[in-house]
Amino acid sequence: MSKSRAIEVLREAIAAAKGGDRPRARLLLIQATETDPRNDLAWMWRASLCEDPAESLRHLETVLALNPANNLAMQAMKSARLNAGVAAAQAGDRETARRLLRQSCEADPGNDIAWMWLAGVTESPAEALSHVEKALRINPNSEQAKTGAEYYREKLKAAPPLWYCPICLAKSETRFIVCPNCHSVLSLANAGEAITNFKSDEKKLREGMDRLENNLRTKPDFTTYYYLGMAMLNLQRMAEGINYFREAKKLNPDNEAFAQHLAVLEQRSATPKEPRRTDPGTLNGLAPTPIPAVAVPPAPEPEAKPRKCVLVVDDSPTIRKLIALTLNRHGYRAIEAGDGSEAVDRIQAGGNPDMVVLDATLPDMDGHALCKLIRKNKELSKIPIVMLSGKDGFFDKIRGKMGGATICLTKPFQPEALVRIVQKYCPVETESPATTD
Template sequence: MPSIAQSLSSGQVTTLLREALTSARAGDTARSHKLFQQITSLDPGNEAAWLWYANTAADPAEAVRGVRAALGLNPQSAPALAALPVALFRAGVAAAKAKDRERAAQFLADATDADPSNEGAWLWRAGVCDDPALSLEYLERVLKINPTHAQAREGIARLRAQLAPAWCCPVCDHRPTSAPPDAETCPRCRAVVTLRRPEAFERPPAALDHAALKDGARRLKSAWAASGRAEAAFGLGLALLNLGFADEGVRALETAARAPDSNPEWREGVARLVAHRRAAKHRGAAPKVPPRIPVMVVDDSATVRTLVSSVLTGAGYHVVAADGAEEASRLISAGNLPRLFILDVNMPGVDGFGFCKVLRGNAETTEIPVVFLTGKTGLLNKLHGRWVGAAEYLTKPFENEKLLDTVARLTSASRA
């Protein structure tokens, strides 16, 4: 049986609720908010009162407090879940306008976590971020949501220009006052410093400064041993290639390409270099890979699609790329039937496992091998891949040789 104090409190809450709702309907939100503030003090477990408290708050931060209190009582509350992203966004904008960047950044980060499709929250988040690289990332999210967003495009162009580093030789660290556009060789040490043309290393430039190259190789080797940074391994690989130590140089470049802080352009360049060396090694003999075998790569990451395509194209395959199951299905319907599918597991919409099941159930594709290429590791994921009919399961970051060996083996086995 409730105590006299509890009964009085309950009666008071009922009276206050009646007054608060009457004020809200009359448009007196200020009085209504004060009354709901009293109600939540007397009855902090009242979910509906907290929602009304949030709805009548003039201060966006107070609205966030009310919605979060309601969710604390009922994490599945549909009205609270719907109100939270809006409340967080409004609180973030208000804090930004008040020049409270730190508080604004937190509210807006929570807003984008609650609703990743809110382009306005990403835009404001970019505006209050002190890190230009992160601001660029947030603006790119805006553009992904809305490709026509002019303000995001302008901001991206400005930040990219701001972040563009001055040209520096990756081997001898020379920094000329005027950066050579797309320099293939360093004006000081004369080394080939890009992987755009692998054949350039077959005939090193004249007047190479061997002393500068050796000094650079020693410095980069020490830096790599001390920090493990991909940039040091990449520079060391270039130095060794220019000095004529091709195998050692390629190994250093492959290490740089597999590192977590690797540049995607390096990975593509290393793939071209490895494919070029393999072709040169076997030149005149029967090619290991029959030319133009079609392979379909399905991955929602443009970087991964480019990297895999570069490795396979360099080895003589014909690559058709799709950003998801829907686009892949359209390509198949249009007659692009590959000899092998390479699928990412974690894709929006129909994931890799689901799309593999679709392929296994289709008469045209049921016998075509499937390789999963994904960052998901573990026995259960591999077993799941086998259950849905995959022939192989490779993890990211992948080794170029292992990918090529797997593709060669499966396309050879599936040849008509």
């Protein structure tokens, strides 16, 4: 096809587009740009007829590469970037969405919609709040921006301080007892788990120990000795760990809880080890012996008072069982359901639960629909509902709130985080101490 023919094809394409025949116009424009790839007008029309926002953006970039002074393309780029960023956010491609939406905000800083969408895909609550506040300054009457600002302020208040592993220095916004990076047990209260921990990363442990030992040369303190002791326990070197703990005790002799845990560990060290067994269910044929329990005053019978009931609804048997076991250990009675229909049956058969932990995505009816159904029941309308979601966007949280959820929790989550939420909204009642005449 000659260049003159390409111009004719372009004219036909424009006529088809103006006449409403967009499919034919797109085919003709592809022919025109393949024949004359330097025709910025053909690329401009291709961009205007694209159904995919990302493709439209690429065609506009081609126009500006061919003709940087094309004002029409520069203006179209503003909406094209925003549309492509929104499409990426809706598709779950948060990284691409952040890049495009940041470019959109830089190119058009007065667009409050762009700032709101950027807030929705930003990882940091503090950064998200700053974007929402910019949107609110641009449009003070935006109810969405007002709601977003309130949401992120509350999230910042509830956010735990940044945690780091004292052995390998891995960072997280969630506090762990077992480091997800070096897999070390970090609390002497869990010494039994540390001694039988064969999953720890020995290389990372030794690197952390070298750093801690260097710290001892300049500033010997309780914390350094403590975590050197924990590192030794995770390496199954109990005697050396106890030596470090004893040095730590000298620096903090009034720490009664630590002294008690150390006494238990020393007692275990002095207890003769059981002979190795060939039980295939134990690691290397060695069955770990539990740490002897410290004598404590007898606790009241757990069933002396009916436990509060939490209905756990999730289509994953693993997640259901994890949540149920965790809540049972903390004094609740957990009942399980694998979908919305089973949840309804459970409620009808077992009475009204005191709280519901509910997955947003279920096979029959989704969690939002089930949440609304529960709220319509007069007897259940006030019970707290925790919505579990695999998405952490602002708009996903708003959807859960609008559906009637008390609070939303993003998967994956630490069991301790869920326990704190359940204890806050559905506290276990404790009996008052008995009095004597």
